[in-house]
Amino acid sequence: MLAEAITTYQNRVNGILNQHLTLLDDAAPDLKAAMLHGALLGGKRIRPFLVYSVGDMLGVNINALDKAAAAIECIHAYSLIHDDLPAMDNDALRRGQPTVHIAFDEATAILAGDALQTLAFEIITAPCNDLHPKQQLAMVRVLAKASGYQGMCGGQAIDLSATDHSINLDRLTELHNKKTGALISCAVELALIAADVPDEHYKLMMKYAHTLGLAFQVQDDILDITASTEELGKPQGSDQQSNKSTFPKLLGLDGAKACAEQLIQDALSALTKLPYNSQLIADFAHYIIERRL
Secondary structure, three states: OHHHHHHHHHHHHHHHHHHHHHOOOOOOHHHHHHHHHHHOOOOOOHHHHHHHHHHHHOOOOHHHOHHHHHHHHHHHHHHHHHHOOOOOOOOOEEOOEEOHHHHOOHHHHHHHHHHHHHHHHHHHOOOOOOOOHHHHHHHHHHHHHHHOOOOHHHHHHHHHHHOOOOOOHHHHHHHHHHHHHHHHHHHHHHHHHHHOOOHHHHHHHHHHHHHHHHHHHHHHHHHHHHOOHHHHOOOOOHHHHOOOOOHHHHHOHHHHHHHHHHHHHHHHHHHOOOOOOOHHHHHHHHHHHHOOO
């Protein structure tokens, strides 16, 4: 059931992204091609999956979720393009293919990331009969916050400053709650806004989201050590080679695995207190720490 749902939602958001990107005019063909390369070069589509699966659990019409799912994936794609740049992580491989600055050039990659970021807000603010304008405004606010200084960009800045330095567990947790966790939490929150759920349910779902987001990053750190380049789609051990701050580095490999497992148990505990059929997103939580890519 989980594998089928992941594939269904991947195909749906890929179709929406492809439509938005191919409809762009051809005034800057290299930039358009770079955006397509960065946005449609595969990927797990975890954030759109969460938008769709949480929204479905809460009884939201799928048409009300499409814009949020596509927008958050545009933000994620832009972040990966910029993360791979020479000034950031300087990676040549992403999802088994050349990164955007390698396939095109550095200037085009920067612009492709910029254009995907702004496309996200163009998509999420387009008129939608299934959402009230106040809901769309709330979606814009949480997506902007999760993407910027208080979220992903702030986390990346902490990550860069922590490279070649030792940081404690609290600082490492803050780093990844922002860099990775903020956008994963945002995916859940976008669905909650579309569903207009009661405050009590909102808080429990955000507890699930926060712990899931951190567990995802802990598992990524583990896979950098334990998975192959072929599985990862990027060079194995790149975090170690770059002397990044990671959970295995701080806690040891076994300690990092225990941390990820505890986070997932915390996420599942939050779900048990909700009056919804949460089996799919519970299965997804298990998948987060069992995956190999």
